[in-house]
Each structure stands twice: as C-alpha cells, then as structure tokens.
Amino acid sequence: MTPIYRLHYAPDNASLIIRLALEELDQPFETVLVDRRGGALDSPGYRALNPQGLIPVLETPDGPMFETAAILLWLGDRHGSVLPDATSRDRAWCLKWLFFLSNTLHADLRILFYPKKYMGPDPARQEDLRQGVTARLVTHLATIEAAAENTPWLAGDRPSALDLYLACMMRWMALYPEGRDRSWFDLDATPRLKDMLTRLEQRPSVALAQAAEGLGDTPFTQPVYANPPEGSAT
Template sequence: MGNVAIGKCRIAATSYIPLMSTPYRLHYAPDNASLVIRLALEHLGLPYETRLVDRAARAQDTALYRALNPAGLIPVLETPQGPIFETAAILLWLADTHGGLAPAPQDEDRSLFLKWLFFASNTLHADLRMLFYPEKYIAADQAETLRAGLRPRLATHLALLDAVAATAPRWLSPAAPSALGWYIACQMRWMALYPAASDRGWFRLSDTPHLARILTALETHPATRAAQSAEGLGDTPFTSPRHPNPPEGSAT
C-alpha cells in the first residue's frame, strides 16, 4: 500500500524526472500541506511516488516546479490527467476518482461536505497561513497586529467545525475518516507547532472535544503510521505533536 518510493530526488531547475512507474507522483515537503495529500493517498491504498521539493534551496521557485504549479506552492500531484495543485482540489479529485474520503456527487450529503471542505481550505487554511507568514501579507512592523486579529478568528473557525463534528455526520466522525477530517487534523497539528512560542496560548485541543476525538482516532489509522515513518512525525502527530525529524528535507 501507499508510498512506493521515498523520493530521494530533489526538484531543481535542471532535474531530470523520469516517467512515473506509478499512477501518481506527489511533490512534497515534510509537514507541509502535502502531508494531507500523502494521508489521503495512503488512506485510499494508492501506489504513488514522491519527489522532495527542497524548500531550503527554494526549489518551489524553480522553472521546473513552476511548470507544475505556477503559484510555486506545495503540494502538486501529478496524475495521468496532468498535474493538480491546491490541496482541496487534489482531495476532491482523488475522492471522486477513487471513491471514499467524501460523499459521492449524487449523495444527499455532498453539499454539506463541500461547503465545510472549502471552509477548511479557503477560510481556516488561508487565515492559518497569514498567522504563520504575516510578512507575506503586511509590513513587518505590523505583523503582530495581524496575528492578534487572527487568533480569535481561528478559534472561532475551530468552534464552528467542532459544532459540525458534534453532530457526527458520516463524513466527519471518528468512525469514518474523510478528506475533511485529514485536512483538519493536519491544520490543528500545525496550530500546535508552528506559531512562535508566544503565539500558541490561544490554541488548546481540549476546547474542541469533538474534533479531538477525530484526531485521536486518526492517529491509529494505518495511513498515519505510514506518514509518520515517511516524514518523521512522531508517535502522536495530531493530539500531542512535536517538530518532525524527517529522513529528508525540512518543514521550513
């Protein structure tokens, strides 16, 4: 199942990347948004290759990588239909192509699932990115003002998602891992780890008990075990995360 190559080939401007021996190639960096896609691929039991995007060398800015994703963001999933980028788009494409991870297009729950998947992508993840990288959005001397405004917003976003989880829909429950569950679990991991130490007090897993139960369940899933090994995530990557110790590359 899952990862057939740990992707020792780093993406560089002059890299030669041979034809894939599997249907999919995931361009990733440890503990980046590509982690969500790795978990989805593992969950579905799909064979795939990996290619490390060496962030320390700014490989995401090379012409080769920009040919896959003009925005220069991670991840990209190469497929028989061409490269796909944007985390939610990849998740939805995988779900619709292979079944599982999401209600089917004709399912009555489809609209509910879609609105919360894109809430997680367009609202929660977008605000989280601003918290982590405020200098990309505002002058450096105003960064803390931006962060101060984002903390309560993020807490509100999580409260909304926890209220959804409290109703235990089959597409967001401990018993049925979904694309949305994997996506939220990774984002909550990053909330606990990556803001500056002085910026973490607003986040407590105990404030969202229904989401916490989902994260606890996902930690025992075989997909999580595979990702732990591939990216050095530690034993409790969602409920009590630590900084990764990946076999290659770096999370920053």
C-alpha cells in the same frame, strides 16, 4: 502495483494532507522531495507544475494538480471513500465544509504563519494581525466542532477528506510559528475534534506518514516538530 501518482512534497507541509489521503485510498504513489531551502519552489521546472510555486503538487494521469482542496476532491471522485459521490445527499454538506477549510481556515493559518506577506516589515502591525487572526481561528474551531455533531463525514467512524485536512491544520496550530505563545489553542475545547485526532493516530495511513516524515508518535494530539529521515527541505 505501478504508481500512477507522483507527490511533490516537503515534510510537514500541506502535502502531508494529500499523502494521508493517498494512503487512506490505498493508492500507490511516488514522492519527490521539494528542496524549499534550495529555491526549488521558484525553479522553472516546479513553476511549470504549479505557477504559484506552492506545495503540494500531485502529478496524475490527467496532468499535474495543485490546490489541496482540489486534489482531495479529485481523488475522492476518482477513488471514493474520503468524500461522498455526486449522487449523495451528503455531497453538498461536505463540499461547503471542504472549501471552508481551504478558503477560510487554511487561509487564516497562512496569515498567522506569514504576517509579513500581508502587513509588510513593521513588527507591530504584524503582531496586531496575528492577534486578530488567532481570535478568528478559535471561532473557526468552535464552528467546526458544532458542525461535527450529526454527520459521518466529519469526526465520524471512518476518516474523510475533511478529517485529514483538519487534522494536519490542527497539528500546525499546536506547533507554528515556532517560539510563540499558543495558549489560544486548546484541544480540550473541541472534544469531538480531539477524539477524531486520537482515532486518526491509530490509522495505518498515519503510521506510514509518521515514518516517512518523522512526525513522532502522537502527531496530532501531542505533536512534535518533524524529524524527517531523509532530512528537512524547509
């Protein structure tokens, strides 16, 4: 089948979430490696696709799309299975948690990873910010663990867009920023989410992503830094 999608990605970036969704939906796609280190995010060509200069971008028949949650929602509406359709009573529940993941959890992760962008060059102020945001992240994970108790759309039998988004973010919590104490992140504190990550590692979609981006054998439960076969672009 001729691919109708083109995913602009870098290994172990937010594009991984979209790669997993495309694989789960059995949609053929092409990939374009974005040379972050070489300044591709600020190139006129990339900024024409995403004015914010961020990853991912998914080129679609309806034009280029950016923002991870927007792409997931669009793919779910177009191809089904990873999100309930517009007539489902589960739709409202999934949308509120999808945007919680995007607007709250993912936003706090960006603060953790890039405190200088928010607090300037003062290391002490950056550290204060990191301490505050890690406490928030622990609370967020406990909240999501509770939300997963009685729904098929989060940590259920079949992966949803919520599962894929959350799994990648939990991977990053365990790995980044490099060289810092991450004792605050305790996978055993969220047993439903840990079980979800374990089951995801058995999915064909994850095996394909592992091979493409060099994610190791246990990319979610015992993650290692990516060793992409075509080389890192970050």
